Amino acid sequence: MGTKVEKLKINFKTLEEFKKFKEYGLQELSMLEDLEANMVDNDIESPFYGIYFGDKLVARMSLYQIDAKYDRYFYPPQNYLELWKLEVLPDYQGRGYGRMLVEFAKSFGLPIKTNPRVQSRDFWEKMGFTSVDYDMERDRGENPLVWYPEGVKAQ
Amino acid sequence: MGTKVEKLKINFKTLEEFKKFKEYGLQELSMLEDLEANMVDNDIESPFYGIYFGDKLVARMSLYQIDAKYDRYFYPPQNYLELWKLEVLPDYQGRGYGRMLVEFAKSFGLPIKTNPRVQSRDFWEKMGFTSVDYDMERDRGENPLVWYPEGVKAQ
Numbered sequence: 182m183g184t185k186v187e188k189l190k191i192n193f194k195t196l197e198e199f200k201k202f203k204e205y206g207l208q209e210l211s212m213l214e215d216l217e218a219n220m221v222d223n224d225i226e227s228p229f230y231g232i233y234f235g236d237k238l239v240a241r242m243s244l245y246q247i248d249a250k251y252d253r254y255f256y257p258p259q260n261y262l263e264l265w266k267l268e269v270l271p272d273y274q275g276r277g278y279g280r281m282l283v284e285f286a287k288s289f290g291l292p293i294k295t296n297p298r299v300q301s302r303d304f305w306e307k308m309g310f311t312s313v314d315y316d317m318e319r320d321r322g323e324n325p326l327v328w329y330p331e332g333v334k335a336q
Numbered sequence: 337m338g339t340k341v342e343k344l345k346i347n348f349k350t351l352e353e354f355k356k357f358k359e360y361g362l363q364e365l366s367m368l369e370d371l372e373a374n375m376v377d378n379d380i381e382s383p384f385y386g387i388y389f390g391d392k393l394v395a396r397m398s399l400y401q402i403d404a405k406y407d408r409y410f411y412p413p414q415n416y417l418e419l420w421k422l423e424v425l426p427d428y429q430g431r432g433y434g435r436m437l438v439e440f441a442k443s444f445g446l447p448i449k450t451n452p453r454v455q456s457r458d459f460w461e462k463m464g465f466t467s468v469d470y471d472m473e474r475d476r477g478e479n480p481l482v483w484y485p486e487g488v489k490a491q
Contacts (some may be wrong), residue, residue, distance in 0.1 A: 207479040211470035228472060243477055265477035299361065315366035317383060322366065322398050322420035324362040 184278075186285040189229040191243065192216070198238040204266045208243070229266075230285060232278050240278040242267040246284055247294075253319050254294055254327055256336045261292040267301075283308045293328040302326075339433075341440040342394065344384040347371070353393040359421045363398070384421075387433050387441060395433040397422040399441055402449075405431040407484055408474050409449055411491045416447040438463045457481075 189195050191212050199209050231241035243266045252258040264286050269278045286293055297305050310326040313335065327335075344350050346367050354364045386396040398421045407413040419441050424433045441448055452460050465481040468490065482490075 204454075204477070206477070207467060207470045207475070208472065208477050245472060245476060263476055299359075312362060315362045317363065317400060318360070321400060321418055322359070322361070322363050 184232060184234070184281070186230050186232055186281055189227050189231045189238070191227045191229070195238070196228075199241070201238075201270060202241060202268050204267070204268055208266075225247065226266060229280065232281060234273060239273040240269040240282060242282045242286070246291070252336070253316075254325070254335045254336055255292045255329070259292065259333070261294060262286060262289060264293050264295040267295070267297075279304060280308065287328065287330075290330055291332050292330060295326055295327075296323045296325050299324065339387060339389070339436070341385050341387055341436055344382050344386045344393070346382045346384070350384075350393070354396070356393075356425060357421070357437075359423055360425060363421075363427050385437060387436060389428060392426040395424040395437060397437045397441070401446070407491070408471075409468060409480070409491055410447045410484070410487060411489045413491065414447065414488070416449060417441060417444060419448055419450040421453075422450070434459060435463065442483065445485055447488050450481050452481055453477045454479065 182282060187224050193216060196209060196213050196216070199205055228243045228245045229241055231238050233239065240266055245263050247263055249259045249261075252261055255261055264283075267279060267282055269276075293310075295305070295310065305326045308328070310328045313320070313325050313327055329335075345378045348368075348371060351364060351368050354360055354459070372476055383398045383400045385399060386393050388394065397419055400418050402416050402418050404416075407416055410416055419438075421461055422434060422437055424431075446467075450460070450465065452465075460481045463483070465483045468475070468480050484490075
């Protein structure tokens with residue numbers, strides 16, 4: 182098979198593939214606008230990683246490094262990754278693609294924070310993520326889950 | 337009828353009512369834990385407002401004031417309200433309860449930011465909310481909508 186996680190280039194082809202995912206939103210529309218305004222491909226820094234099955238994008242996530250000075254989740258305070266829009270297309274679920282993406286994110290060795298959809302909590306627990314102590318000022322109704330690499334604790 | 341918006345007291349009765357809402361999550365569980373630990377009612381500062389129909393809670397929202405120094409949305413930078421978990425129970429939708437809650441939030445005269453579920457965009461537009469210019473570092477995959485009182489602009 183040779184299935185692998187790759188960084189997605191942000192071009193018209195990728196953005197067209199993104200339309201198949203439920204969590205298509207302002208982020209994708211904004212990228213599309215940028216592309217249209219510049220009339221150039223492949224030059225936008227991409228936070229997206231994905232898995233292709235043949236030439237079809239079947240899974241994706243967004244991953245963005247947050248600077249230590251904004252860290253309100255981990256101790257000692259440090260750079261960490263925020264992960265969002267982890268999604269596998271319905272016909273391709275149950276094949277370990279979600280797990281592959283999360284393992285890829287973990288491979289950077291940084292703590293990870295995500296705000297999962299309520300229905301996906303079991304998956305995240307299997308991946309070693311745990312709830313934080315809710316802080317209204319910081320979390321504002323979200324249900325953040327975090328993953329601690331060795332030596333990292335809650336703030 | 338005398339339907340009105342009221343600040344919800346956080347006690348066991350209210351938390352039991354919250355279980356009927358879809359967006360029950362870490363915030364509510366954390367409040368429940370606090371109540372159980374202290375064995376006292378009504379003493380937790382509540383960010384929740386709601387509407388009762390008879391003695392049944394049928395609509396709610398969370399509203400929290402963010403300090404101007406954290407304002408990355410409005411110009412001039414100022415205190416603003418973050419609104420989340422706006423929700424009307426299915427049997428009570430279409431009666432203007434959602435609108436009543438939003439009008440209540442607007443009555444403070446502060447700008448408002450919310451991260452709506454995708455399906456509710458039409459409602460928010462009717463309420464005068466607009467999209468922001470997406471900023472990945474700030475918005476991280478969210479689709480924030482904002483409401484500007486007179487004299488306030490985007491940052």
